Amino acid sequence: xxxxxxxxxxxxxxxxxxxxxxxxxxxxxxxxxxxxxxxxxxxxxxxxxxxxxxxxxxxxxxxxxxxxxxxxxxxxxxxxxxxxxxxxxxxxxxxxxxxxxxxxxxxxxxxxxxxxxxxxxxxxxxxxxxxxxxxxxxxxxxxxxxxxxxxxxxxxxxxxxxxxxxxxxxxxxxxxxxxxxxxxxxxxxxxxxxxxxxxxxxxxxxxxxxxxxxxxxxxxxxxxxxxxxxxxxxxxxxxxxxxxxxxxxxxxxxxxxxxxxxxxxxxxxxxxxxxxxxxxxxxxxxxxxxxxxxxxxxxxxxxxxxxxxxxx
Numbered sequence: 181x182x183x184x185x186x187x188x189x190x191x192x193x194x195x196x197x198x199x200x201x202x203x204x205x206x207x208x209x210x211x212x213x214x215x216x217x218x219x220x221x222x223x224x225x226x227x228x229x230x231x232x233x234x235x236x237x238x239x240x241x242x243x244x245x246x247x248x249x250x251x252x253x254x255x256x257x258x259x260x261x262x263x264x265x266x267x268x269x270x271x272x273x274x275x276x277x278x279x280x281x282x283x284x285x286x287x288x289x290x291x292x293x294x295x296x297x298x299x300x301x302x303x304x305x306x307x308x309x310x311x312x313x314x315x316x317x318x319x320x321x322x323x324x325x326x327x328x329x330x331x332x333x334x335x336x337x338x339x340x341x342x343x344x345x346x347x348x349x350x351x352x353x354x355x356x357x358x359x360x361x362x363x364x365x366x367x368x369x370x371x372x373x374x375x376x377x378x379x380x381x382x383x384x385x386x387x388x389x390x391x392x393x394x395x396x397x398x399x400x401x402x403x404x405x406x407x408x409x410x411x412x413x414x415x416x417x418x419x420x421x422x423x424x425x426x427x428x429x430x431x432x433x434x435x436x437x438x439x440x441x442x443x444x445x446x447x448x449x450x451x452x453x454x455x456x457x458x459x460x461x462x463x464x465x466x467x468x469x470x471x472x473x474x475x476x477x478x479x480x481x482x483x484x485x486x487x488x489x490x491x492x
Contacts, residue, residue, distance in 0.1 A: 197227075231445050350373060
């Protein structure tokens with residue numbers, strides 16, 4: 181499917197990367213997890229972002245992941261975006277070149293993140309990417325960790341240079357809610373994606389979907405919430421969103437009790453395994469420490485008792 185700002189919508193699964201005991205890629209589990217997400221009819225699959233531990237992959241491993249994702253997912257017609265992130269333009273372009281050669285539907289990228297970019301450097305970076313891949317749909321992974329958090333005013337300038345920019349993954353929208361609202365107003369031609377705990381509220385403003393991790397716990401829940409919001413059944417959709425908010429709030433003290441790490445891939449992988457929807461182990465590559473088996477079991481029991489509607 182050709183991705184455009186209109187067709188970039190819905191619940192996209194941010195797939196995790198399972199590791200073997202020696203921390204090599206568990207290909208069998210990754211393939212099975214991709215098949216499960218496709219069978220669940222998610223609107224798209226996205227990999228090698230924060231949840232996909234992009235920072236822990238060398239180029240050969242990046243190619244390995246892209247090969248598996250495109251082999252399993254692309255023949256099904258489910259759209260694929262590959263995350264291409266690094267701390268310099270050259271390596272990002274190398275990743276993009278390989279992903280495009282494998283026939284992906286779009287690319288998602290963050291700004292080079294080691295040192296903060298000036299406005300001029302931001303514009304040059306976007307122009308470099310667009311010039312290299314003028315026919316490929318692009319989505320910006322807008323995250324404060326890149327040291328520059330962009331809003332609608334900058335996107336309106338970027339769009340003059342980068343006509344193939346179709347979307348923005350607008351992270352931490354809860355703490356930048358005013359910026360989200362003004363950005364959608366200034367650049368309605370872009371598809372804005374927000375996190376699950378703000379999905380319905382964001383869609384009321386014009387957001388188009390979410391790059392979700394909770395979908396890897398229970399795809400049906402997230403797909404139903406999106407469908408209700410898309411049909412403007414706001415009350416029912418907001419009740420589901422409130423359930424997600426309660427879940428994330430209640431999870432925090434349990435994680436503290438068992439000493440469970442809170443960085444993106446650690447939490448997302450731990451929850452996916454605890455829910456029973458994805459297979460493979462919850463370990464993450466150093467320096468980040470995945471949840472212990474004891475912690476996963478405690479979360480699994482808690483989910484079954486308190487949030488069975490969010491598990492598969």
